[in-house]
Amino acid sequence: MSTTEIHPNVNRVIFTETQIKEKVAELAQQITRDYKDSKNLVLIGILKGSFVFMSDLVRGIHLPNTNVSLEFMSISSYGAETSSSGIIRIIMDLRTSIEGKDVLIIEDIIDSGLTLKHLIELLQSRKPKSLESAILLRKKEGLKTEVPVKYIGFDIPMVFIIGYGLDFAENYRELPYLGELKEECYKK
Numbered sequence: 001m002s003t004t005e006i007h008p009n010v011n012r013v014i015f016t017e018t019q020i021k022e023k024v025a026e027l028a029q030q031i032t033r034d035y036k037d038s039k040n041l042v043l044i045g046i047l048k049g050s051f052v053f054m055s056d057l058v059r060g061i062h063l064p065n066t067n068v069s070l071e072f073m074s075i076s077s078y079g080a081e082t083s084s085s086g087i088i089r090i091i092m093d094l095r096t097s098i099e100g101k102d103v104l105i106i107e108d109i110i111d112s113g114l115t116l117k118h119l120i121e122l123l124q125s126r127k128p129k130s131l132e133s134a135i136l137l138r139k140k141e142g143l144k145t146e147v148p149v150k151y152i153g154f155d156i157p158m159v160f161i162i163g164y165g166l167d168f169a170e171n172y173r174e175l176p177y178l179g180e181l182k183e184e185c186y187k188k
């Protein structure tokens, strides 16, 4: 990717397409290894942010002896801000039961941790056989609550990230890399 293709509102590229591809392949291999004896694995993508990560990740998972199904939930708490509103809204819930199944939540980012914490409590009450999560990005210093995460892509600094599915006020999801949004785009 040449520098001329970088969006003008991106301060710097944090991870390139190649770096992301390698990391996603690594995560997919770990998941393949860990779930080889699973009967039913439900991968739950959390929209909208996870849609790119989910689509790349699932194509690296090879489990010929497992019923692998994909489900989606849509959850929102950020709106047009760069910090969590603290109000976790479920916009769209699962269509099927997860009772007795192995469940893996697929998320783009964990920042305050509030979304994942809420989600784990909700899904645990539906009695899955197991419940884990695969998260591409984690802002360790942003965490306001303890949340267990089994698969982590990258730990990142406290900057606002866009691209590869992540947005600011619904823009930039289409960028193929992960970049830092310029402060002047959100600081008044």
Ligand SMILES: O=P(O)(O)OC[C@H]1O[C@H](OP(=O)(O)OP(=O)(O)O)[C@H](O)[C@@H]1O
Residues within 6 Å of the ligand: 046, 047, 048, 049, 050, 075, 076, 077, 078, 079, 084, 107, 108, 109, 110, 111, 112, 113, 114, 115, 116, 167
């Ligand atoms: O750890 P937290 O502080 O809760 O932040 C993480 C959540 O925030 C983002 O969702 P957002 O509310 O922006 O919805 P979106 O995925 O539709 O962009 C992101 O996709 C995670 O779901």
Ligand code: HPA
Residues within 6 Å of the ligand: 078, 109, 110, 111, 112, 159, 160, 161, 162, 166, 167, 168
């Ligand atoms: O840094 C971020 N970028 C995009 N969405 C987010 N949701 C939580 N943190 C972020």
Ligand SMILES: [Mg+2]
Residues within 6 Å of the ligand: 049, 078, 079, 166, 167, 168
């Ligand atoms: Mg968002």
